[in-house]
Every structure is written in C-alpha cells, then in structure tokens.
Amino acid sequence: MKRRTATVLGAWLAAAALAVAVPNTAYAAHGVLVIDGAAYPEPSGCLPLGDFVRPVVANLTDSGVQVWTGSGCTGQIEHVIAPGEVYAPIAGRSVYVP
Numbered sequence: 001m002k003r004r005t006a007t008v009l010g011a012w013l014a015a016a017a018l019a020v021a022v023p024n025t026a027y028a029a030h031g032v033l034v035i036d037g038a039a040y041p042e043p044s045g046c047l048p049l050g051d052f053v054r055p056v057v058a059n060l061t062d063s064g065v066q067v068w069t070g071s072g073c074t075g076q077i078e079h080v081i082a083p084g085e086v087y088a089p090i091a092g093r094s095v096y097v098p
Contacts (some may be wrong), residue, residue: 029097031061031083043097046073049089057095058086067092 006019033043035057036050048071049055059081067089069075073096081087081095 010028029061029063029065033061033065033095034058035095035098046094046096048072049092051093054088054090055092056086056088057081059083061097063098065096066096068094069095070094 017062022029029043031042033040033047035047036053036054036055044089045063046068049057049067057065057067060083064083065081066073067081067087069078071093072095075093078089078092079087
C-alpha cells in the first residue's frame with residue numbers, strides 16, 4: 001500500500017512540475033501602439049524607432065512599453081511608457097512590448 005501511494009504521489013508531483021515548466025502561450029498587448037503616426041495593432045516584441053528625427057510613441061495598449069537605448073531592444077531601458085501615455089524618447093532606438 002505504501003509503495004502504491006508513493007507511486008501515485010510521485011506521478012502527481014511530476015505532472016505538477018511539468019505543468020509549471022511549460023511556457024505560457026504568447027501574449028500580445030491589446031490595443032494599438034503608434035510610432036511616428038504608424039499604427040501597430042495588437043503589438044508584441046521588439047519594434048524599431050526612427051533614426052534621424054526624435055520619435056513620438058503613443059501607447060494605446062493595456063500594457064507598459066519599454067523604450068530601449070539600443071537597437072533590437074538592447075542596452076538599457078530609458079523609460080516605460082504607461083498605457084495611455086505619449087512619449088518622445090531622447091536616446092531610445094527601439095521599444096519592447098511584453
């Protein structure tokens with residue numbers, strides 16, 4: 001009886017560990033991210049900012065958007081644009097939408 005209980009408990013613990021280890025499905029922010037007048041509906045991931053003119057980013061999503069100092073969302077986070085906020089990055093080269 002003890003062996004059966006241990007086997008069932010071990011199987012249950014293994015299943016629980018596997019359920020926690022499986023990554024969640026991809027999530028896109030709901031709404032629109034506007035970068036220099038270009039709309040990105042349901043955005044997710046890393047998006048580039050303009051190179052020559054100071055960009056303007058309007059976050060019309062339900063998620064905070066990170067402004068990164070390097071291209072490809074590298075470097076440091078300059079600012080997190082809150083939902084509903086419009087921001088003109090100073091040194092930002094890319095934005096990341098989680």
